[in-house]
Amino acid sequence: MNIQTLKTKIKSSLPWLCGILAPLPWGGVGGGLLLTSCSDFLEITPLETIVLDKFWNEETDVENVVAGCYSSMQEQAVIDRMMVWGEFRSDNVVGGTNIENDLDLSNIFKENINASNSFAKWGEFYNIINRCNTVLYYAPSVAGKDPNYTQSELKATEAEVSALRDLMYFYLIRAFRDVPYTTEPYLDDNQQLDLPATSFDAVLDSLIQDLERVQSQAVKRYPVTKTYYQRGRITQDAIHAMLADMYLWKQDYANAIRYADLVIEAKTAAYQEELDQMSGSLLSNERMIDGYPLVSDAYSTGNYYGNAFTEIFGDGNSRESIFELMYMDDDNMLANGAVSSRYGNSETFPGLARPADFLCTDVSDEVFSVFLSKYDTRYYENLQPVNGSKTLSGINKYASSSTMVDLSKAEIQASYSSFYNKDKCHANWILYRLSDVMLMKAEALVEMVNADDTTAAGKVQADTLLKQAFAIVNTVSKRSNCSSGSKDLEFANYATKSLMQTLVMEERQRELMFEGKRWFDLVRRSRRDGNTNYLVGMVARKGSSGGTAISSKLSRMDAIYWPYHNDEIKVNTNLVQNPAFGSGENSSYERTK
16 A cells, blocks of 8 residues: 555545644543644654554543543534434425525435435444444553553543544434444454444444443543533533433333433433522522422513523533534534524524424414413414414524513513624533433333233322323423413323323424434334334424425435445445335335234
């Protein structure tokens, strides 16, 4: 191999040695800490010498590459896919301003997806996976060289990067179903790269086993002096949230509840510690809600709501947060380009994506197909009317830093902060927060109900589980209910398994709207049902052109996943294209029930 080819290969296969220089919120930098110019450096020293002789020697070397993993997750290409894979095919979102100029996104909203769509590319996720695998490969040898890098610190590092790797794979299998899976780093030319796809279930089982193995080694609590570590890096709480989520997909509901409870208990204990350090009586909006440490949406005055929105999505790093990708309030640092482009900014609002029409008019027309009443503050916080329109709104969540819902007027009014400047969005991207995990538990509780057991004991058990699930949904809903009257839902309206299933799904839609969760929720429901009937019914509400054709296409289980991109098929001949998008269009290896 000639030197120029070697340089090209180094830059493409091990990018953590080049260009990961952006400062991170916790003060670290990426893997290129000592490099002023990666191209100049490569003129001097070959890769093998960099890795073995000059880089993996001290704890700081490991920490810098770990920081590079987080830095890569902040890149727009990654957040874009978290958005698009998890949200844009759902009933929540349609094409927005100038969408005709973005053919790939436009085709996604039309469900006209093919194997050349750029959003079917997964390279950035595998890049992060390889970085994590590389850390896991080299970190033990560093611990043997650096006496300051203790075994407990090594184990914490291994837990952290294992969880990051598992999170990337979790996104991939939810989007593509079956994907190439490896825990080995790519280090030399002799390794096999064209791996066949491993099945969804096998990958999911491996992820769960991996997290189960490392969970006890993860950092439980970072020092308070490290302000952004507790929610900006993987902790034991984050791993437990991931396990609750993964067990929900595995349909192991007892374990989903077990890990959700661990998160809820940890968050409650942390909140209690905060209270113990406070003096004086609590303000009304500082108290827990039905025993859960949710951030109150009511301001202390009582006439205004929007406090939770501002703390969670504007300020970020809230007590409710479990894991989020941090973007500092500094125009000289990396910005959340995905939100700026897709949701909107000070120059263009709505962005390339906007809320579906039926969402925009749900409250003003008193249809209430999603929001329960005009008193649900999430309607005013998630969506922002465009120039006062009652029919057209943009996505307000993440695009602006605060919302004030005013109850002092005859009609509820909302005021909004200015949008972030173009390409300067500082909103953190939240991956897990408390209400999300609470609703995971509610979903698991409902699924544990055996509707076929008509015995007296069976009915008592079913009633107990349904009431427990209902109590969680009621608490999450109550937080955002600004009515001066009763804020509680009526259990009698949801007292069967099917009705409670619908309530939980609808509450997740209201609570987690535009957070990259909705399409994944619909896919998970389809996997559980064995058909796409519910998913198709929800997506049909968007009223997209060609709705009949879209519904027909999505009736196949294969079609709710993504195709492998053409580029991947070309370089990896062991990949077999999803039959909904390539060969085998008249057959399906996963049939509906």
